[in-house]
Amino acid sequence: MSGVNQLQAMGTAERRKEARTVIASSYLGSTIEYYDFLLYATAAAVVFPKVFFSGMDDWVGVVAAYGTFAAGYVARPLGGIIFGHFGDKLGRKNMLIISMLMMGIASTLIGLVPDASVAGPWGAVLLVILRVFQGIAVGGEWGGAALMALEHSESGKRGFAASFVNAGAPTGAVLGTLAMGAFSALPNDQFLSWGWRVPFLLSFLLLGVGMFVRLKVSESPIFKAALEQEKAERAKADLEASRRGLTSKRDIPLLQVLRRPKRLIFTMLAGAAGFALQVVLATFSVTFAVSKGADRQGVLYAFAAASALSIVFVILGGKLSDKLGRRPVMIGGLVLFIIYLVPMFQLLSSNNIMLIFVAFAIGLMIHSTLFGPLAAFVSEQFGTTSRYTGASLGYQLATLLGAGFTPGIVAQIFKDSGQDTASVVTYLAIMSVVSIVFILLTREPKNNDLLTVKS
Numbered sequence: 001m002s003g004v005n006q007l008q009a010m011g012t013a014e015r016r017k018e019a020r021t022v023i024a025s026s027y028l029g030s031t032i033e034y035y036d037f038l039l040y041a042t043a044a045a046v047v048f049p050k051v052f053f054s055g056m057d058d059w060v061g062v063v064a065a066y067g068t069f070a071a072g073y074v075a076r077p078l079g080g081i082i083f084g085h086f087g088d089k090l091g092r093k094n095m096l097i098i099s100m101l102m103m104g105i106a107s108t109l110i111g112l113v114p115d116a117s118v119a120g121p122w123g124a125v126l127l128v129i130l131r132v133f134q135g136i137a138v139g140g141e142w143g144g145a146a147l148m149a150l151e152h153s154e155s156g157k158r159g160f161a162a163s164f165v166n167a168g169a170p171t172g173a174v175l176g177t178l179a180m181g182a183f184s185a186l187p188n189d190q191f192l193s194w195g196w197r198v199p200f201l202l203s204f205l206l207l208g209v210g211m212f213v214r215l216k217v218s219e220s221p222i223f224k225a226a227l228e229q230e231k232a233e234r235a236k237a238d239l240e241a242s243r244r245g246l247t248s249k250r251d252i253p254l255l256q257v258l259r260r261p262k263r264l265i266f267t268m269l270a271g272a273a274g275f276a277l278q279v280v281l282a283t284f285s286v287t288f289a290v291s292k293g294a295d296r297q298g299v300l301y302a303f304a305a306a307s308a309l310s311i312v313f314v315i316l317g318g319k320l321s322d323k324l325g326r327r328p329v330m331i332g333g334l335v336l337f338i339i340y341l342v343p344m345f346q347l348l349s350s351n352n353i354m355l356i357f358v359a360f361a362i363g364l365m366i367h368s369t370l371f372g373p374l375a376a377f378v379s380e381q382f383g384t385t386s387r388y389t390g391a392s393l394g395y396q397l398a399t400l401l402g403a404g405f406t407p408g409i410v411a412q413i414f415k416d417s418g419q420d421t422a423s424v425v426t427y428l429a430i431m432s433v434v435s436i437v438f439i440l441l442t443r444e445p446k447n448n449d450l451l452t453v454k455s
Helices: 003-009 012-046 058-090 092-110 121-152 158-183 188-195 197-201 203-214 221-243 253-258 261-282 284-291 296-324 326-348 353-379 384-404 406-416 421-441
Strands: none
Touching (some): 012 158, 012 197, 012 284, 012 296, 058 121, 058 253, 092 121, 158 296, 158 353, 188 197, 261 384, 261 421, 326 353, 384 406, 406 421
């Protein structure tokens, strides 16, 4: 059945059932992908400085480990371009399967990388290479998962549906942090020699579960409908060109997006601060709390518990944006976070696990009001036949700008300022203000027509 006919033939109840299946699949797939991707963040905070960058000053080792972490974010836009191109040409589903396979294999291999005592600097080199593959995979995963949820959902519920994809990030963070936290209970020498590797090796089992679910999901009917419309328009253009003795041009999705670069630039800058705040909570804040004397395992469990709590708020943020609009909810979240930055670091430095949990919980709940609507906000800016490319590239450039280098920059600022958190607060506040400005400059997309073929 064609995409247009499928959309017309499916009753409301049938479409809702299909939408629920796709949303569940997108959530599960996103959870597995982010388990792998954010597990690396936890390891970069508590393991890699000692395993791959031993012999350095503590904070120099942290900066170096965060440098390998950044490699994944540098690669994410490349993954968005590659998977986006083929996702817009061949379909969303196949690209999601390939991206998950790539992520699972890369993450499993990270668990097998020899440490500095065995491989010297080559261990860090292998780590960076595998991190790049992780970045390419998650760069392709997010766009496909978000669009599958978005394009299967009803108008007026798209923010809610797409928020489940972003809810996969804190869910993956919970699983990854719990796994790493459990093994951090081992004696320190055992944890650093082999314990940290087990959570990465478990990725192979999660890969099997994810592939089983992904293979059962149907392709987006909106994409099918748009593809048929584009083919009909192209056939008409080819006929007209042949009458004139010319050859009609084939539109490349990336070129469709780059013809209107303002959308790409604005969405990138609008989302950047959200990722900066997210990654600071997952990396620097953990390292900072431990450096103030808090128990490493306790801090990891506090972050995991707060992340679990935030899952609900990510979904509520998406649902709220269906009623109020994406922009008001996102701006509100950023303003609240700027206000909260100073008390957050005070709580993190308390050396009290309960107060550290409160710091993470409030931070992640505020962040969720921004993160929940973000998937729909970015995806709705682009036309159907370039949406995978445009949404993936805009989102991944935002992650690169906001999250890729932020842990290293923040750690360096903190070190150079004599370990003064005021410098970190200032940096994050400025990033937040920049994103607020560009959210205001970007059109409200919640009522956009998803059946629009062109950007």
